[in-house]
Amino acid sequence: MAEREYEIGSAEFQVLKALWHKGPSTVRDVMDHLHDRGRRLAYTTVQTLLTRLEQKGFVKSDKSGLAFIFKATLSRDRVRKSRVKKLVSQLYDGAAAPLVLQLIRNERFNADEIEELQKLIEDLDTDTKRSRP
Amino acid sequence: MAEREYEIGSAEFQVLKALWHKGPSTVRDVMDHLHDRGRRLAYTTVQTLLTRLEQKGFVKSDKSGLAFIFKATLSRDRVRKSRVKKLVSQLYDGAAAPLVLQLIRNERFNADEIEELQKLIEDLDTDTKRSRP
DNA sequence: GGATTCCTCCGACAACTGTAGTAGGAGACG
DNA sequence: CGTCTCCTACTACAGTTGTCGGAGGAATCC
Numbered sequence: 001m002a003e004r005e006y007e008i009g010s011a012e013f014q015v016l017k018a019l020w021h022k023g024p025s026t027v028r029d030v031m032d033h034l035h036d037r038g039r040r041l042a043y044t045t046v047q048t049l050l051t052r053l054e055q056k057g058f059v060k061s062d063k064s065g066l067a068f069i070f071k072a073t074l075s076r077d078r079v080r081k082s083r084v085k086k087l088v089s090q091l092y093d094g095a096a097a098p099l100v101l102q103l104i105r106n107e108r109f110n111a112d113e114i115e116e117l118q119k120l121i122e123d124l125d126t127d128t129k130r131s132r133p
Numbered sequence: 134m135a136e137r138e139y140e141i142g143s144a145e146f147q148v149l150k151a152l153w154h155k156g157p158s159t160v161r162d163v164m165d166h167l168h169d170r171g172r173r174l175a176y177t178t179v180q181t182l183l184t185r186l187e188q189k190g191f192v193k194s195d196k197s198g199l200a201f202i203f204k205a206t207l208s209r210d211r212v213r214k215s216r217v218k219k220l221v222s223q224l225y226d227g228a229a230a231p232l233v234l235q236l237i238r239n240e241r242f243n244a245d246e247i248e249e250l251q252k253l254i255e256d257l258d259t260d261t262k263r264s265r266p
Numbered sequence: 267g268g269a270t271t272c273c274t275c276c277g278a279c280a281a282c283t284g285t286a287g288t289a290g291g292a293g294a295c296g
Numbered sequence: 297c298g299t300c301t302c303c304t305a306c307t308a309c310a311g312t313t314g315t316c317g318g319a320g321g322a323a324t325c326c
Binding site: 007009010011012041042043044045048049052066 | 314323
Binding site for chain 1: 146150209212213214216217220221223224225229230232233234235236237238239240241242243246247249250251253254257
């Protein structure tokens, strides 16, 4: 009943990201992918990580062919949202604005991104004004 | 010589935040602060956490009076920056813009914040235009 | 059909984390 | 002075995480 408390270790997380990248994969697929990114892990290590992720409910496995196929049940988007929320609550006292400001000050954006941002901000502004005429 | 690889456990992190809040503090100060926020830990637990943070170099202690005074050597700002950077690189392929967009879409801002944002965005825009006339 | 190659299952183990108890010293207090 | 209180030092211990090796079954290859 209680909301699943999720904790993903950093090695486990890399495996999860591999699944996001490659889609449903075997242990070997994941291992190869990690090797390609310079992450050298033993086959059984990857297997263990996948198994643990499955125990935690973040991955499902399914044996149709020779080897198990693992698939993420937790989407990148969900993780993004929850990580951002956690970050904001832990380091910004729950207020997103300072984080946004920090990002805008410290990061570089290209013209398209800026335009997109402007549009969004304008909408925000309009909404605000409309709700207190 | 190598850059310190920092990993702070979640209980340790709460202790560090207590130090940010209260400034240099004794074990007891930190414990009381945590108790106030509903985090009930034994005195010695807090002590252990502070000691570990010190071993990792995130905290300095100094015995002038009766009890040790602990002080964070790692600022909230540094942690903010490094966490944000990690978040962006791990979940947004290194591109900050999608994160900013997500934040603007999903979070609420008040009028002042919006104004502040607008100013910043306008400046960004001007700079971009100026650099490609 | 035996050797080779993969895969899964288990077990292992060290480091790190969360959490706390005990021992013993030093001040404070009646 | 004896007792209470608070502090530090040390030890402990279970759970989690990173990492992997070996045993044994199935598929493949010559």
